Amino acid sequence: MGAIVPRFSLSYYFIWAFLLVGISEEGCKFLVLRLYSYRQKAFNEPFDGIVYSVMVAMGFATLENVMYVFQHGVTTGILRMFLAVPAHACFGVLMGYHTGLAKFDAARAPFHMLKGFVLAVFFHGAYDFFLFLQDHPDVARYGLFSQLCLIAGSLLSYWLAIRLSLRSIRQHQALSKQVFDKPGDIL
Numbered sequence: 807m808g809a810i811v812p813r814f815s816l817s818y819y820f821i822w823a824f825l826l827v828g829i830s831e832e833g834c835k836f837l838v839l840r841l842y843s844y845r846q847k848a849f850n851e852p853f854d855g856i857v858y859s860v861m862v863a864m865g866f867a868t869l870e871n872v873m874y875v876f877q878h879g880v881t882t883g884i885l886r887m888f889l890a891v892p893a894h895a896c897f898g899v900l901m902g903y904h905t906g907l908a909k910f911d912a913a914r915a916p917f918h919m920l921k922g923f924v925l926a927v928f929f930h931g932a933y934d935f936f937l938f939l940q941d942h943p944d945v946a947r948y949g950l951f952s953q954l955c956l957i958a959g960s961l962l963s964y965w966l967a968i969r970l971s972l973r974s975i976r977q978h979q980a981l982s983k984q985v986f987d988k989p990g991d992i993l
Contacts, residue, residue: 819938824931831866832897832926838862839905840919853982855906856899856975863898867891889964893933896967901926903974906981929967936960 807826811817843849843858871891875883904922908915936959939945945952 814942819935819942820931823935823938824927827934828927828931831870832901832923832930835859835862835866835898835926836901836919836923839901844905844909849909851982852906852910853978855904855909856902856978859902859905860895860898863894863901864891867894870894893930893964893967896964896971897926897930899971899974900929900967903971903978906978910981925970929963929970932963933960933967936963 807813807818807821811821839859839862843862846858848854849858867890871883871886874886901922904918904925908918908922911918936956939956940953945956
């Protein structure tokens with residue numbers, strides 16, 4: 807990638823976080839969700855989009871965390887357990903919410919699927935972007951303060967994703983209740 811954009815430039819970290827990591831990781835999760843879970847007969851209410859998406863995300867996060875432990879040791883795995891793993895669940899909620907909408911709104915299904923994927927990629931990329939910037943030479947020059955600012959940026963994007971996820975869960979709970987109370991009135 808250093809041949810396309812200068813290493814340690816903001817463009818470098820942006821491409822790395824959003825395009826390489828965000829799209830590839832969320833894309834893998836999306837493919838499993840769309841090509842397997844979405845087709846299941848048991849996917850029969852809007853909230854199932856969140857349930858299946860989070861389960862796919864947790865499987866992905868577990869595999870990723872095991873790989874990080876092999877590469878960087880148990881301490882890294884423990885640290886990731888408290889932020890990276892729940893972050894994957896959170897991004898899964900965002901994707902799953904819109905997948906659940908897509909399942910029961912055939913006319914706008916492609917829009918819902920794309921929106922869920924884009925939201926997951928955006929928040930995943932934002933979370934990683936601030937963490938990746940810690941490798942930037944200027945961050946090292948300014949020391950702990952700049953690293954704390956970047957960690958705060960990452961945590962802020964994570965917090966916003968959590969807030970959006972909780973709202974999505976509440977909305978789908980209401981939709982799923984309607985599926986069983988008045989099936990003809992949803993969406």
